[in-house]
Amino acid sequence: MSDQELYQEFIIELYKNPLNYGTIEAADYKAEMYNSTCGDRVVIYLKVKDGRITEAMHDGKGCAISQASASLFTEHLKGKTLDEAKKLGKEDVLGLIKLDLSRNPTRIRCALLPLDALKKAIKEEKKG
């Protein structure tokens, strides 16, 4: 895809009006990921009950691709068990944003930032 083709209406719409944007005060899992090349930042917050994700939020600032991906990804996480969430990979996220990024390797990193944050949250930052 040419770069311009990436900026489809739904991406711009999610960038302007993101889903699940904000913080969870008493998050059970939380992690921040930073893409130091371009300055994207995504923070993922999860609320988990009986091993199942009941709430998923994100905040931070970044490019349209990373922010749209975070909206779609948090939406996707709701209702999943932690075990299911752990198994999510690159293809799942790219499937959610429905963009062919095979020729845009730097943008793949943007799209995968929320996934990286989730992995970090589950792995390192279990609280209380």
Added chain:
Amino acid sequence: MYDVDKVREDFPLLREKVNGKHLVYLDSAATSQKPKQVIDAIHHFYMRSNANVARGLHKLGEEATRQYEEVRFKTKDFINAKSEKEILFTKNTTEAANMVMYGWGMKNIKEGDRIVTTILEHHSNFVPWQQLAKMKKARFDVIDIDEEGKLKEDELDKINGAKFVAVSACSNVLGTITDAKKICKLARDAGAVSFVDGAQSVPSMKTDVRDMGCDFLAFSGHKMLAPFGTGALYGREEILESMDPFLYGSEMIRKVTVEESTWNDLPFKFEAGTPIVADTVGMGVAIDYLNKLGMDNVKRHKEEITAYALKRLGELKGVRIIGPKHAHQRGGLVAFELEKVHPHDIAAILDDSGIAIRSGHHCAMPLHLRLNIPASSRASFHVYTKKEEIDALITALEKVKAIFGA
């Protein structure tokens, strides 16, 4: 009369197409393009003169050494150093800063000493000193900027009582040309050693280290039309004499026995191992090229383009320009924000039009934190930049605004 079209003929890459569009290269602060004279010089070196330097007692070795050492004299004259012994070849400004940090800093900075730098620095002139301060339990003070991105006058007092002062002569984000001469004077009066980062200033204006009064000045060749992996650290002879080597090995020694070693004279004491010969010869040709254009003309041209960019960007609704208002207070670059659009998206859409700019924090995270912005976009110019390229930038930014409804 500066003929930019004629200059452009020397830069083969500027004729290339990107994404089917004519390349508009506005990322020269990251690295400059290279004239064919420089590219040819590297080719010729390997075709005709390739041999190791300062070793072989054969004709070819002598010729390679002659060409390599000639660049030292050209570099000395280019920045008006007193002696060629004061020119140490390095691979870039970062390496030069580390040479000073290890060679001078580790020996001279003690617990409780004060190191002073500024908030507008590139990481290469920030992290080495921050880490030196940590290692030596020294204090690390940072001079702040005002709203226009200039160093705050009253904060220069921090130099009083400092042991080491590091400042950039030109910011790679704000474009601010600092008063390095004044800062070096304040440092000298305080008995401190001064280090000037010339990575952006040396390619943009005439540099005179003796007039500036710095103890050290570093710059990279690749930002001034020369090949990657080239650059120099200037150090005042007395201070270099007092310093320990940072890299040990061949070339930097005088005599080696099983028990001990003694060091070679300046500048070789600091140049261990086989150097980057062909590319340094290329840097010599880049210096010739810049001298032929005349650094005053280079400065005037960059200033003219910068003034035009400031004007055009300033007219675009939603654009916020970061840094000094006037072109003469800047090196050849303009960083900006576009309301509601992340810099990465701007760069990506511009790339579709064949326009190369930089987006991100430009290796200056402390500055972006200070400005309270996650990232910025930067257009930067050089001897070959045309006004039409600024027009292309503006047209493409209008397209970005249309896509984002901004």
